[in-house]
Amino acid sequence: MSSWIDDNDGVYVAGIGMHAYQFPSETPYTQLGLTAVRAALADAGLAWPQVHSAYVGTTSIGMAAGRVMFRHLGSTGLAVTQVENASASGSFAFRQACMELATGVSDVVLAVGVDKHGDGRRAADKEGLARLSETANVPAVKFAMMARTYLRERSADAQAMAQVAVKNHGNAARNPYAQFRKPRTLEQVMGSPRVAGDLTVQQCCPRGEGAAAAILVSGRGMRRLGLDPARCVRVRASTACSETPESRYGAAAVDLVRASATAALAQAGVPASRLDLLELHDAFSVEELIYSEAIGVCEPGDGAAYLLRGDSQIGGRCAINASGGLIGMGHPLGPTGIGQIAEITRQLRGEAEGRQHAGATWGMAHMIGLGSVAIAHVLSRADA
Amino acid sequence: MTTDLRGLQPQHPSLFQLAADGESLDFLYARCPACGTLAFPADVPGCSHCGDPLRDAERIARPGRGELLEYVTLHVPLLPGMEVPRIAADIQLEGGPIEEGVMAGTDESALRVGLPVRAVAVALPDGERFACRFVPQAGACA
Numbered sequence: 206m207s208s209w210i211d212d213n214d215g216v217y218v219a220g221i222g223m224h225a226y227q228f229p230s231e232t233p234y235t236q237l238g239l240t241a242v243r244a245a246l247a248d249a250g251l252a253w254p255q256v257h258s259a260y261v262g263t264t265s266i267g268m269a270a271g272r273v274m275f276r277h278l279g280s281t282g283l284a285v286t287q288v289e290n291a292s293a294s295g296s297f298a299f300r301q302a303c304m305e306l307a308t309g310v311s312d313v314v315l316a317v318g319v320d321k322h323g324d325g326r327r328a329a330d331k332e333g334l335a336r337l338s339e340t341a342n343v344p345a346v347k348f349a350m351m352a353r354t355y356l357r358e359r360s361a362d363a364q365a366m367a368q369v370a371v372k373n374h375g376n377a378a379r380n381p382y383a384q385f386r387k388p389r390t391l392e393q394v395m396g397s398p399r400v401a402g403d404l405t406v407q408q409c410c411p412r413g414e415g416a417a418a419a420i421l422v423s424g425r426g427m428r429r430l431g432l433d434p435a436r437c438v439r440v441r442a443s444t445a446c447s448e449t450p451e452s453r454y455g456a457a458a459v460d461l462v463r464a465s466a467t468a469a470l471a472q473a474g475v476p477a478s479r480l481d482l483l484e485l486h487d488a489f490s491v492e493e494l495i496y497s498e499a500i501g502v503c504e505p506g507d508g509a510a511y512l513l514r515g516d517s518q519i520g521g522r523c524a525i526n527a528s529g530g531l532i533g534m535g536h537p538l539g540p541t542g543i544g545q546i547a548e549i550t551r552q553l554r555g556e557a558e559g560r561q562h563a564g565a566t567w568g569m570a571h572m573i574g575l576g577s578v579a580i581a582h583v584l585s586r587a588d589a
Numbered sequence: 590m591t592t593d594l595r596g597l598q599p600q601h602p603s604l605f606q607l608a609a610d611g612e613s614l615d616f617l618y619a620r621c622p623a624c625g626t627l628a629f630p631a632d633v634p635g636c637s638h639c640g641d642p643l644r645d646a647e648r649i650a651r652p653g654r655g656e657l658l659e660y661v662t663l664h665v666p667l668l669p670g671m672e673v674p675r676i677a678a679d680i681q682l683e684g685g686p687i688e689e690g691v692m693a694g695t696d697e698s699a700l701r702v703g704l705p706v707r708a709v710a711v712a713l714p715d716g717e718r719f720a721c722r723f724v725p726q727a728g729a730c731a
Contacts, residue, residue: 334630335601337708337721338677338689343667346677346689350659357702401677402661450638454658454679454687 214424220249226415226535238319241416257311262298263539291574296542312426318540349402352491365509377529384535408490417543442472442583469581477501482568484545545570653708693722
């Protein structure tokens with residue numbers, strides 16, 4: 206069954222580029238972003254004037270981040286649009302690019318995420334409403350409570366979710382674009398300072414900065430430009446939604462992730478069991494266990510066992526956060542969702558040196574933003 | 590020495606007021622004229638259930654009681670100036686909504702999921718205002 210994502214002969218990722226995620230520094234954001242964009246253009250074998258339109262995902266840089274950055278590539282007159290959606294800013298920039306290609310408005314579109322830490326402001330703090338607890342809008346508190354409930358309901362202990370951080374720090378150690386490059390033992394993760402509830406600091410994503418870029422083309426554009434289809438990864442689904450009333454206490458995030466992932470899999474026409482790769486929002490370790498169940502790569506209640514069996518390791522049934530995830534690779538916000546796309550593209554091409562998941566054919570990039578918006582993309586090898 | 594909280598002002602007058610006993614708190618709700626849902630805080634610009642703008646909605650006070658749904662100790666100051674450790678708790682208020690509150694005390698062993706709790710006034714260091722903290726209801730044990 207065909208869907209909008211297949212229009213204009215389909216949407217493909219033709220090039221990817223990264224500036225490694227890193228701790229906050231004095232590096233101007235333009236330097237971060239331009240490094241990623243230039244790498245993506247080179248990877249695609251395209252020149253800047255061939256790009257018709259650009260979407261810029263960022264949370265904390267300020268107005269017109271794209272224009273300030275892109276003039277250093279040459280003022281070509283392309284359309285520039287800035288996208289902000291909290292953690293999912295880059296993912297939504299990528300989705301806008303997909304929609305522009307599928308409608309035929311453009312044939313070559315850039316999606317770039319770039320961010321610096323420290324200048325982000327939350328709308329929730331400007332709502333003008335008082336709260337009984339000043340941490341009512343702090344994600345670490347909500348996820349620490351979700352962790353407690355999850356572990357209690359499954360009779361699991363805190364080590365079960367700490368193992369997520371062990372796996373993802375291990376993957377990040379093999380990813381040259383990751384913020385953390387050291388493997389961590391279970392003892393190190395459990396012994397790091399506690400933040401909230403059972404979450405220790407090594408189970409929480411770091412503050413950071415960086416950039417990620419993807420050059421997308423339509424199928425029509427791919428042929429016109431003479432691009433190598435073997436290096437182009439096809440986008441099979443793009444779905445987005447926002448929160449609905451909780452079906453039961455604590456279920457809002459699960460419902461949100463399940464709804465977006467289920468819709469994406471339906472659009473792609475594959476079951477969750479076909480996914481070889483899954484990049485997801487593990488800002489806090491417990492999220493990976495909860496979302497792997499909600500997305501359906503494992504059975505409800507089986508998240509911790511799935512991890513312990515090695516099913517989510519690189520080389521397992523479905524490599525979850527092969528990049529290192531938000532915990533290991535980092536979570537600079539604007540770039541994060543496009544960094545997921547870059548990782549899946551690299552894996553599907555068989556170019557993830559040092560951390561390649563053998564035979565990868567299908568992958569999903571899933572992201573949530575401040576617990577209230579969700580977005581999923583399914584990608585596959587072009588010949589899948 | 591005890592402080593007479595009746596002379597103090599609520600930290601968040603839009604959320605709570607001192608109850609008749611001089612210690613407990615009543616919470617302030619708006620009753621949605623369209624669907625009857627209790628909105629909290631009372632000054633929200635719309636009913637989250639049906640979207641009614643809540644203009645001329647009836648304001649009502651209800652005892653600040655509820656049931657403990659989940660709780661965690663916060664070990665580091667997640668916001669500037671926050672005192673830790675503290676216990677943050679999700680509470681199903683008797684009025685209907687689920688809200689995050691702060692427990693009085695820092696001993697998790699005194700708590701359990703399902704524990705009936707009530708809101709009490711706790712004087713702030715400025716000597717002029719009182720904040721909201723939750724404690725187990727009388728007779729409820731962990």
